[in-house]
Amino acid sequence: MGKVYDLIILGAGPAGLAAGLYGGRYRLNTLVIEKGQDGGQIAITNEIENYPGQMVDQEESGPSLIARMTKQVEKFGADRVCDTIVKAELQGPVKKLTGVKGDVYEGKTVIIATGAHPRPIGCKNEKEFLGKGISFCATCDANFYEGFEVFVVGGGDSAVEEAMYLTKFARKVTLIHRRDKLRAAESIQEKAFKNEKLHFMWDTVVEEVDGDGIMDTMIVKNVKTGELTTIKADPDDGMFGLFGFIGYLPNTDNLQDCGLEMENGYIKTDDNMHTNIEGVYAAGDVRVKSLRQVVTAAADGAIAASQAEHYCANLE
Numbered sequence: 232m233g234k235v236y237d238l239i240i241l242g243a244g245p246a247g248l249a250a251g252l253y254g255g256r257y258r259l260n261t262l263v264i265e266k267g268q269d270g271g272q273i274a275i276t277n278e279i280e281n282y283p284g285q286m287v288d289q290e291e292s293g294p295s296l297i298a299r300m301t302k303q304v305e306k307f308g309a310d311r312v313c314d315t316i317v318k319a320e321l322q323g324p325v326k327k328l329t330g331v332k333g334d335v336y337e338g339k340t341v342i343i344a345t346g347a348h349p350r351p352i353g354c355k356n357e358k359e360f361l362g363k364g365i366s367f368c369a370t371c372d373a374n375f376y377e378g379f380e381v382f383v384v385g386g387g388d389s390a391v392e393e394a395m396y397l398t399k400f401a402r403k404v405t406l407i408h409r410r411d412k413l414r415a416a417e418s419i420q421e422k423a424f425k426n427e428k429l430h431f432m433w434d435t436v437v438e439e440v441d442g443d444g445i446m447d448t449m450i451v452k453n454v455k456t457g458e459l460t461t462i463k464a465d466p467d468d469g470m471f472g473l474f475g476f477i478g479y480l481p482n483t484d485n486l487q488d489c490g491l492e493m494e495n496g497y498i499k500t501d502d503n504m505h506t507n508i509e510g511v512y513a514a515g516d517v518r519v520k521s522l523r524q525v526v527t528a529a530a531d532g533a534i535a536a537s538q539a540e541h542y543c544a545n546l547e
């Protein structure tokens with residue numbers, strides 16, 4: 232049998248990294264498995280304003296905050312692996328996780344901190360124009376739209392904040408929302424309504440996008456009247472951008488058949504992050520919870536690691 236870790240953490244977003252930090256400090260033999268870049272959703276978030284203790288006098292971005300968290304985890308000695316887990320066997324005293332190339336990782340406890348991903352806009356031809364006009368990351372793609380027109384779908388904090396960020400690059404930004412009232416926090420709305428480059432298209436959804444290689448046409452529908460409107464790119468531009476920020480879906484596709492109790496794809500836990508399987512915990516956006524923020528994800532990670540430590544101590 233190969234190495235059996237005390238603790239394996241799936242995901243290196245704020246929840247996973249906090250769990251890694253606490254696991255390391257508890258002197259648990261800890262492995263953090265991440266399939267892509269560290270940070271999860273905040274790796275693609277431009278501005279973080281509400282993480283306690285962050286540097287308020289300097290602009291804090293998701294990547295800058297996550298870089299400090301990663302450094303802290305490394306300091307306390309957790310092992311790191313880049314892999315996508317395709318199979319999870321979570322029952323019994325040794326949990327087995329199988330990566331995409333067949334590597335098997337074994338642990339006495341597992342913390343699932345796989346987070347969530349952006350919900351697709353849901354319009355016709357969406358997949359075809361991903362990266363060719365459609366984006367879910369303003370931080371990554373805003374500079375491609377310097378001087379162009381951009382549309383943003385959504386009405387929550389993310390949509391409004393990212394739309395404001397996009398006004399720094401785009402000539403004009405129009406927020407398309409399915410209702411006539413934003414869901415975003417009042418303080419965020421106040422800033423948005425004062426922004427002269429930001430326009431609003433109410434009671435509207437995107438039905439279809441099109442173009443010859445690059446997206447230059449969009450059909451939108453007024454949900455109250457049913458009226459369809461075709462929006463064409465300015466001929467001088469030949470293209471426009473469409474950014475989706477309409478919430479998230481949990482990253483649990485590869486965990487569907489391992490006996491975890493879920494609700495709409497999110498993992499159910501108690502207040503101490505215990506799932507229904509002994510020695511298996513969930514932390515951060517992937518679990519059923521009322522507030523999905525960096526601060527609550529980090530707190531979940533810390534609680535889950537402390538529970539893993541108690542569990543391991545009782546095995547000895």
Ligand code: NAP
Nearest residue numbers: 280281353385386387388389390409410414476477478523
């Ligand atoms: P959200 O709050 O769930 O908002 C999603 C928005 O997308 C809503 O306006 C919703 O419309 C719309 N929507 C959902 N499904 C849609 C569909 N199929 N078609 C069109 N529109 C659709 O998501 P979020 O803005 O990503 O925020 C997620 C969480 O992170 C929230 O708790 C938020 O407070 C937090 N967050 C906080 C900050 C901050 O504090 N600075 C920044 C970003 C995010 P309806 O309004 O009609 O439901």
